[in-house]
Amino acid sequence: MSTAHFHSGHPAQTPSLPGFQDRVQDAQATFRVLLEALAHPGSDRPIPVHLASPAGLNLACAAACLTLLDLDTPVWIQPTLSSEVKTWLLFHTGCQFTEDPQAAAFALINDPQIMPALNTFQVGTAEAPEISTTLLIQVDNFHAGKSVSLTGPGIQHTQHLTVPGLPASFWTERLANIDLYPLGVDVFLFAEDRVVGLPRTTVSQQSTSVNPVNHGAYVEPIDLLISSGEIPDRLTLYGP
């Protein structure tokens, strides 16, 4: 039998970087943080894993991808992401890639300035609101840029969030997204090793001068009565 010498470089289908060091523990730790991020919208929290992520993916986003993507999740990838990222995701998660944002379970975005409008993604159906697209957006950090105030389930009073690089249209589209409830897209923002969750229920206000009640968001009628002073507060209403 003759000996064969293969080309010394690795084939294009093989990434040069490993995935999680401990697949089970790291994926569970990441999943827990992602859940907490959605439960407390707007507050950023670190993802406690060590990972060598490929160029174009920050650590938090890479960890989330390894945790959330699998053989059954169609993923829409922003064309600006490198083929190295695609190869890495394919090797470690086995996910399917789709060109159609409507078919995507997850959308991976690394340049939010030129991202498609939120309503181009799947918002779900009345029978199955859970099939909506979850957007994984990479940003630079959570301490620069205009402040956005957030209200809604999971936020006791108001949560302030500063994210640079998100276009103004993103926030206006999110308001339209809230009108669709219980449909709509959920968003995760990733910067370095930190993650912020923006579920479909969170009401975001770019400037503080606008009254949050008038934005089409669902407000409990009881809260309207409380804020108008007709009912002093919930304690007296439900009290003994």
Place this chain on the structure above:
Amino acid sequence: MNSISIRQNWMAVLAKTHPEVLEQTVQALGELPPYQFLRPPEVGLVMVRGRAGGTGQQFNLGEMTVSRCVVQLSPPKEDPAAAMAVGFGYVAGRSLRHAELAAVCDALLQTSEWCDRVQTSVIAPLQASHEEQQVTQQNQTASTQVNFFNLVRGE
């Protein structure tokens, strides 16, 4: 043989060898170059499918346990960005070490420095012993062969 069928051949030899035998053979190679895991050894299930008579409808025969592993040789210190060989190991059973050794051998066989050494001291002897075993088994089976004759009664 093209390069794909040659690689298929050595991957098959590595996968069919008993883990302990492979361990001893690989140890005889001496010190191996450093490598890292792209996919640490893990156990999973694959569905084995069959066709009745080789031509019928496909059906699921059953699941079997498979261990797999992917390693990449570490680049030399002088050139940390060098593209290094990536070896894949897929073996039946739950021996993680078996999958790792198969992947390491596969990676080494793709390098010009190690290919001949691994071919001559690992793949060739293991393949020879497989073939010997197969011949022995065939002979044993052949010796138990019984021929049936239909005797037609002349009525």
